[in-house]
Amino acid sequence: MTSSSQRPVLVLFRDDFRLTDNPALHAACATGQPVLCATVQDEACMPGGVIGWWLAQAAQALTTALHNYGGPLLAPHGETLPVVLDLVKSFQVTDVFWNRRYDPTGTKIDTDLKAALTEHGVTVHSLSARLLHEPWAVRTGAGQPYRIFTAWWRAARELGDPGRPLPAPPTIEFAPIPKPFKKNLAPAALLQPTLPNDATEAKKYWPCSEEDARTSLDNFLEDTLEQYETSRDRPDQEGTSGLSPYLRAGLISPRQVWHAARQAQARSGDHANTEKFLSELCWRDFGWMQLFYQPDMPTRNLRSEFDQMPWQNDAEAFTAWKEGRTGYPLVDAGMRELLATGTMHNRVRMVVASFLTKHLLTDWRKGERWFYERLVDADPALNAMNWQWCAGTGIDASPWFRIFNPVGQSEKFDPSGAYIRTWVPELTALPDKLIHTPWKIDAALSRHLRFVPGTTYPHPIVDLKQARAIALESYKNLKTV
Ligand SMILES: Cc1cc2nc3c(=O)[nH]c(=O)nc-3n(C[C@H](O)[C@H](O)[C@H](O)COP(=O)(O)OP(=O)(O)OC[C@H]3O[C@@H](n4cnc5c(N)ncnc54)[C@H](O)[C@@H]3O)c2cc1C
Numbered sequence: 101m102t103s104s105s106q107r108p109v110l111v112l113f114r115d116d117f118r119l120t121d122n123p124a125l126h127a128a129c130a131t132g133q134p135v136l137c138a139t140v141q142d143e144a145c146m147p148g149g150v151i152g153w154w155l156a157q158a159a160q161a162l163t164t165a166l167h168n169y170g171g172p173l174l175a176p177h178g179e180t181l182p183v184v185l186d187l188v189k190s191f192q193v194t195d196v197f198w199n200r201r202y203d204p205t206g207t208k209i210d211t212d213l214k215a216a217l218t219e220h221g222v223t224v225h226s227l228s229a230r231l232l233h234e235p236w237a238v239r240t241g242a243g244q245p246y247r248i249f250t251a252w253w254r255a256a257r258e259l260g261d262p263g264r265p266l267p268a269p270p271t272i273e274f275a276p277i278p279k280p281f282k283k284n285l286a287p288a289a290l291l292q293p294t295l296p297n298d299a300t301e302a303k304k305y306w307p308c309s310e311e312d313a314r315t316s317l318d319n320f321l322e323d324t325l326e327q328y329e330t331s332r333d334r335p336d337q338e339g340t341s342g343l344s345p346y347l348r349a350g351l352i353s354p355r356q357v358w359h360a361a362r363q364a365q366a367r368s369g370d371h372a373n374t375e376k377f378l379s380e381l382c383w384r385d386f387g388w389m390q391l392f393y394q395p396d397m398p399t400r401n402l403r404s405e406f407d408q409m410p411w412q413n414d415a416e417a418f419t420a421w422k423e424g425r426t427g428y429p430l431v432d433a434g435m436r437e438l439l440a441t442g443t444m445h446n447r448v449r450m451v452v453a454s455f456l457t458k459h460l461l462t463d464w465r466k467g468e469r470w471f472y473e474r475l476v477d478a479d480p481a482l483n484a485m486n487w488q489w490c491a492g493t494g495i496d497a498s499p500w501f502r503i504f505n506p507v508g509q510s511e512k513f514d515p516s517g518a519y520i521r522t523w524v525p526e527l528t529a530l531p532d533k534l535i536h537t538p539w540k541i542d543a544a545l546s547r548h549l550r551f552v553p554g555t556t557y558p559h560p561i562v563d564l565k566q567a568r569a570i571a572l573e574s575y576k577n578l579k580t581v
Contacts, residue, residue: 108134108191108275112184112198113173114145114206116229116350117158118310119165121265123227124197125272134275136191137166138174140183141291144205149473150302150442151348152293157308158349163286165310171274175286180209181216188222191275196222199229199350202388203480204395231385232262232354235392238385245393247495249386253379261362265355296474302442306345306476313346317357321364328373332380335434335445336518341377344477345443347384357381384482390495391481398468398484401493408578412461420561421456422470424524427560429536430510431455433523440523442476447513453490454504459567461574464491500575503568510536526557 111128117139119125128135139159146152163173176183187193196217201207214224228234238256239245246252277285295302320341324331331339346352358378365374391397401407420426424435434448444452449471456467468487472478488494492502514520517535521528527535529549534541539553539560546552553559 106134107194108136109195109197110136110138110184110187110191110193112196113137113139113159113162114198114201115155115158115348116199116353117155117162118313118351118353119162119169119268120310121229121353121356122199122268123229123266124199124225126266126269127225127227128195128197129269129272131195132273133194134273135171136174136187136193136275137171137272138176138184138187139286140180141175141177141289142180142183142209144179144209146291147472147478148293149478150295150299150476151472151478153295153302154306154308154345154442154476155349156290156293157306158351159290160287161309161351163290166272169269169272169274171272172277173286174277174281174284175289176284177289177291181213184213185216185220188217188220190278190281193222195225197225197227200226200234201230202235202392204391207392229353229355230350231388232256232358232382233259233385233389235385235389238389245389246386249383249496252386252389253382256382256385262355262358265353265359296439298439299442299474301440302476305441305443308349308351310351313343313352314356316342316346317352317360321360325361325364325373325377326368326370329376332376333447333513335448336514336516340446344479344482348477348479354381354384383485387479387481387485390485397488397494398480399465402488402495403493403497405578406491406493409463410461410574410577411463413463413466414460417460417561418456418462418466420558421452421460421462421467425558425561426455427539427558428455428506428510429517429520429524429527429538430514431506433514433520436523438471438474442474444475445519447509448519449486450490451504451506451509453487454498454502455506457491458500458503458571459506459562459564461567461571464488464493501572503571505564507536507564524557526551 109128109131111125116122159175166173188196201210210226217224233256238252246255283289324339331337343352343357347354358381361374361377394402421435424432426432430448431452434444434452438444453467456462457464464487468483471483485494489497492498492500516532520535527538530538530551538557541551541553
């Protein structure tokens with residue numbers, strides 16, 4: 101029998117593919133026992149689509165990072181509980197460490213796993229790393245979860261800055277891997293989900309490592325933070341951090357982002373832009389709090405009166421929306437950006453979601469699923485919360501009668517059409533004043549530019565005024581049901 105100080109401890113990595121600010125890894129190393137690093141490839145926790153590809157890239161990046169420390173990542177396949185019990189028995193593991201998750205599937209798996217491990221005499225250490233504030237940490241005076249973000253944010257601010265991020269462990273003493281387990285070693289054992297063929301730009305847009313995440317953060321703090329309040333709404337500018345895919349895969353932690361922003365603030369003396377950025381970062385916590393308390397948020401209208409909504413769900417219109425062929429340039433640019441890169445600017449996400457649910461009267465759940473399949477930052481809590489926000493069906497949501505006009509939004513936030521021209525090349529030659537309304541081109545210019553509305557670029561699939569009136573009428577009737 102191996103003495104308990106030589107028996108290993110196990111760290112499980114799940115959407116926290118990093119060495120810095122990783123409390124589970126940090127605490128495992130602090131035991132002084134050999135460390136076994138593993139990620140279980142459990143189908144129940146492995147989404148498909150672009151996010152599936154991205155998480156596999158992140159696991160690959162962690163493999164490389166651990167190799168640089170001189171050790172391996174185990175990546176066994178199968179259901180988490182039997183796989184972990186097998187590792188624990190085979191390696192005589194004394195303790196298992198993980199960072200907590202808050203989605204319904206992950207929470208259930210971890211609860212069952214903790215019970216089984218405890219029964220086997222193994223000590224479980226579950227730590228807080230994914231959020232700045234865990235779902236239950238910020239509550240109303242009556243002990244209830246908040247329903248309004250501004251109230252949540254005010255209460256969260258009173259708790260002060262979150263704890264400082266942890267450094268990467270200086271060294272890791274890895275447990276040796278016996279021969280029968282070599283087949284489980286990453287990278288060979290890692291599944292390699294492929295990108296959809298039309299996601300042509302995703303690899304170029306999203307280099308995947310902890311260092312890449314840090315570079316994005318540093319560049320943002322250096323070049324953009326000081327104008328964030330205004331630049332964040334401009335899809336034609338590099339006005340946001342681009343951190344969401346890195347936060348999603350845990351290549352960077354929210355505490356690292358928070359404290360780096362605070363340091364930048366101390367250097368510059370800026371207040372308003374940093375506060376705005378930190379509050380946006382906290383919408384992430386607010387979304388996770390909502391999912392934790394309402395695990396069916398991705399499928400259920402949080403405001404039940406919308407269960408009666410007479411969605412039209414026109415299949416052709418939905419396809420045109422998905423493919424970026426609605427005839428509204430900003431909508432089409434956004435949807436094509438999503439297809440090619442796996443992302444879309446936040447302002448444009450709001451415009452396309454409003455257009456789908458209100459002008460096309462399509463159930464928000466269809467849009468939510470499509471985004472989940474194609475976003476590189478697809479996140480069960482943030483995607484569902486934001487779709488319900490845009491559709492007016494959520495708590496603290498945009499009211500139904502707030503219907504974004506895709507032409508007005510385009511003129512305001514992409515005035516010269518630079519963003520539209522990037523993603524809708526058939527509009528490139530149009531003058532700025534027509535880029536938002538190409539159907540208004542006159543015959544002479546149409547001939548001169550060889551731009552034929554309806555041929556070169558689709559006619560608008562709905563009349564905005566008429567569609568808006570129908571949307572408002574549907575909602576009015578709904579309230580009287
Ligand atoms: C319909 C719709 C669907 C969305 N789906 C997702 C999703 O699946 N995954 C996702 O990460 N974000 C989602 N968002 C939120 C937002 O669009 C992205 O977080 C943002 O575009 C990411 O870009 P950034 O990192 O440059 O943001 P920045 O402006 O630099 O913000 C920094 C961080 O704050 C957080 N954040 C910013 N805006 C929001 C927001 N509205 N809600 C919650 N957190 C926010 C993100 O973690 C982001 O990385 C969605 C928004 C809409 C309108």
